[in-house]
Amino acid sequence: MTPPNSRKPPQAPPTFTATTQSIVDDAKRLIERSRSLQDQIVSTVQPDTATFANTLLLQAQDENDMALETHILGFYQAVSTNPALRNASSEAEKLLNDFSIESAMREDLFRLVEATLKKNEPLDPESRRLLEKEHKDYIRNGLGLPAGPLRDRFKEIKKRLSDLGIQFQKNLNEENGGLWFTPEELDGVPEDVLSGLRKGEGENEGDLWLTFKYPDLFPALKYAKNSNTRKRIVIANENKCNQNVPLFKEAVVLRDEAARLLGYPSHAAFKLEDKMVKTPKAVTSFLGDLRSRLTDGGLKEIEVLKNLKKADVESRGESFDDLYFIWDHRFYDRMMLEKQYSLDHQLIAEYFPLQTTIRGMLQIFEELFGLVFIEIVEEQRDKVVESGKGSDMVWHQDVQVFSVWDDEEEGGGFVGYLYLDLFPREGKYGHAANFNLQPGFIGADGNRRYPATALVCNFSKPTLKKPSLLKHDEVVTLFHELGHGIHDLVSRTTYSRFHGTNTVRDFVEAPSQMLENWCWTPSQLKSLSQHYSTLSPEYLKAWAEQADENAARPTKQIPDELVTNLIRTKHVNGALFNLRQLHFGIFDMTVHEPTNHEAIETMAISETYNTLRREISQLEGPEKLGEGNEWGHGEATFGHLMGGYDVGYYGYLSSLVYSTDMFYSVFKVDPMDRREGRRYRHTVLEKGGSQEEMKTLIEFLGRPPKTDPFYQELGLA
Known part of the structure; x- marks a missing residue:
């Protein structure tokens, strides 16, 4: 062949x-x-x-x-x-x-x-x-609905909701705000981050411009020692798109009106009718049960973190306020991992250069699912694209393209195209997501049409001295989004409507969530890793320049001790992480299941968002300092609820039930079991949304899904 x-x-x-x-x-x-x-x-x-x-x-x-x-x-x-x-x-x-x-x-x-x-x-x-x-x-x-005013009003609402969604996401994509800080105010933030920040001129001479893009935002919240700096960042980030506040309010009011026109008691009842869970009662019961199981654990985790905060602020001669704020959490969570688990995320990132990590991930998918990924580098593109002009093949020079094939065991045929767009730039989608560019289907001529899919992410750009380095949570994000991309590529459906990730919202995350487990498996972590200093003599020299003079040269792959320490932290402060997810899910249900239409018309959305965050996550916010419950407008930055996940955010948690069951039952003993990997490809991924998702699950598991592994994994069994 x-x-x-x-x-x-x-x-x-x-x-x-x-x-x-x-x-x-x-x-x-x-x-x-x-x-x-x-x-x-x-x-x-x-x-x-x-x-x-x-x-x-x-x-x-x-x-x-x-x-x-x-x-x-x-x-x-x-x-x-x-x-x-x-x-x-x-x-x-x-x-x-x-x-x-x-x-x-x-x-x-x-x-x-x-x-x-x-x-x-x-x-x-x-x-x-x-x-x-x-x-x-x-x-x-x-x-x-009968033809006439009611149906006309429903159509008017549908068109307005479409316009609101487009404008909301446009505002988010084009958001380019930030804050000026002195270098002293950013004390503790890694030099890699600081060196990439825009330098001030004129009245901002000597200052640094910190944007709300992830490569700036998260390191600042994790490492800035000045709590007032972190507080300013959190409040500004929650107010970065306030022009979306009225758009969100109008959307939830219109959704409720449209559902009631159709005879449903709420937008939640309307949306859930054709999902796996079927009813709002089932969702609120699931979220409520999870909240009751997690709350005590969250409070215990906060007490441990407050003790860490107390020791930290008192060591600097400051008085401890006995409070734990949302702008404290990433900082002390990171400090706890370093102090109690010997976990240095900056050091771990040195073992995950972006390009070698991608290659390692693609090798895992090759072995597991029987695929072959061939990068189409710039000098080859002229021969592939019909126009003969290779630059036509991408929308930006940073984009990588792969042709994807079946291996010989799977028949050796063509599968589709995979695009990777990995670095932030102005006007670009600000999170991490998989976009279908062209679906697969069977054409009217009976021939197969092959898919093209794109990963759009925002990782830090390489510098002269270092390649782009991924924190472990970014490794997980990349693997998750690649999982969506693989789902998109290997799907085999007759109609584009059911292709790939076109499943119900409370199942669509399950395949990618299951694959995240590979990022917590020692053998896979080692296979993905390669210390950046081993990539070239120039990188080795750059590493040596910033390392301690007595530091030993790094091993090529991540040391076992670091892997062990990392895996020990998988569920550290896990209750607080999942309570944060619950806040989003419960807020989503709250605004989409009001008792009557007047209730949503009069609801103070931002106040509801912030109050629920405080009650569910247990983390204090500016309201504790007398700034009221309207200090921020997080719902205006929450693209999911305007982009198709309305009455669907619970799916990130409920689909974890399915993904954990699949991993525990089939892959936990041997995550690289080729036979099971191919069975998963053909039984689950290939089907897309072409049949009932519960049928797909039962065919793969050999039984209905169970919740036990989910609660065991969270330590809540």
Whole structure:
């Protein structure tokens, strides 16, 4: 068999050559093409002649073809350095969303789909699922309402919610705030971070500009010795996007109104109807049970951390206030790991240079799932891309591209394209996420269309003296997002609607959460590691310049002692970590399950957010200092609840139940079991959302999922 790296992929990669004009023009062209198809269907098919083939299949194939372009049209707003291009991308997404709402509320199409459903044709399971979901979606989009003012109002709400979501995320992507600090105020922050901060001029001469981007924000909160510095950062970060405050409030009010128009008691009831848990009662019961189990542990963890804070502030001649604030937590959590567990995150990061860590992760996926990753380096791209111009293949020069293949055991075929966009820049999406660029599906000609997927992250950029180095939590984040990317790549569905991570929200995180366990397995951690000083003579020299003169030269791989110390800390302060997740989940349910519509109209959202944070996490905030409960507006920075995770944030915790069960039951004894890895690939990842997710779980586990491993892992059994 021809080795993959000497074969040309059977499908050219997508290109990124859009202009501000072409993005909008392309969106309009796709809309017009799709609308013409819909008009043609309703003009040639009657309810008595409607079949799956002449009604739904044609629309599904159109949806497949549209997705090849629409995902990329909307992607530019998350990654482009050109503000005009980002604006055009947002405009295109608005046009496409409005058209999607219009299509979903076409009564003439609904009548044909309903007639098709009633005929009960023999269909393959995925087509049957598509038909049933499409029928239900029409009803959930207002076609169960009588034509007239009520339905018109529902459509108006849907369009406004789309606009609010686009503007909210645009504000977050384009947020470029920060604070000026003197070097003294940033005492304790690692030199690697300080050297990368913008230097002040004029009235800010000698000061440093600390942004709210993760590579600046988290090290400052972990290492800045000055508590007032950390307090200023926390408060400013919670107020960095206050223009989103009214957008969020309007969105939750409109969601509630829309749900009640459809006859649901709340937006939560509406959203959960087609999720794995089905009802708000099941979610609140799960979150409430977890909160009751975690609260005592959280209080005990705070007492230990307060003692650490007391010793620290008194050692500096300051008086201890017997309080533990949110701006204290990352600092003393880090100090505790160093003092009590001999854990130096800066030292551990030296063993995880970004590029060698990525290579190690891809090797794990190769061995486990039967894949081969071939990087398409810059000088090779001209031969791969159809235009012959390699730069067309990426949206920014920092982006890496891989062609992905099956290994010989899996048949040696092409799988798809993987893109990595790993460093922060102005206007870029500010968190870590996986974006589908083009889905996989079976085309109208019967041929397979291969996917393209992108990881968009924000890790620290390399410097002349050091490569980009990952803290262990960043290693976990990268592995998690790569897990979504693998899910996207290896999925095998007929329709793009069910491809890859297009599952219900309370399952979608489970596959990636399960893979996080590999980052806590000694053998895998060692295989991922390589001390940066061993990468080149220049890095070795740079390491020697900053090391103690008597320091021993680092080993190539991370020492066993460091690995042991790291793994011991997996659940240190775990109750506080999970209480923070509970705060987000319970806030999400609180704003989406009001007792009546007036309750959400009059709810003080920011006050609710901050009050719940204090009550659930047990960490004090500025309200303890008399600044009231409206000191910050964290909901305005919470992209999840405006980006599809509304009444879905509980899924990060509930899907941990499934992911932990899968790992404990199948992989814990041998995480690199090739046979089980391939079975997992074909039984879980390959299915995407093409069948009920619970069915997928039961097929893999051989039984319904259990909660016992989840509570055992958290020490709450």
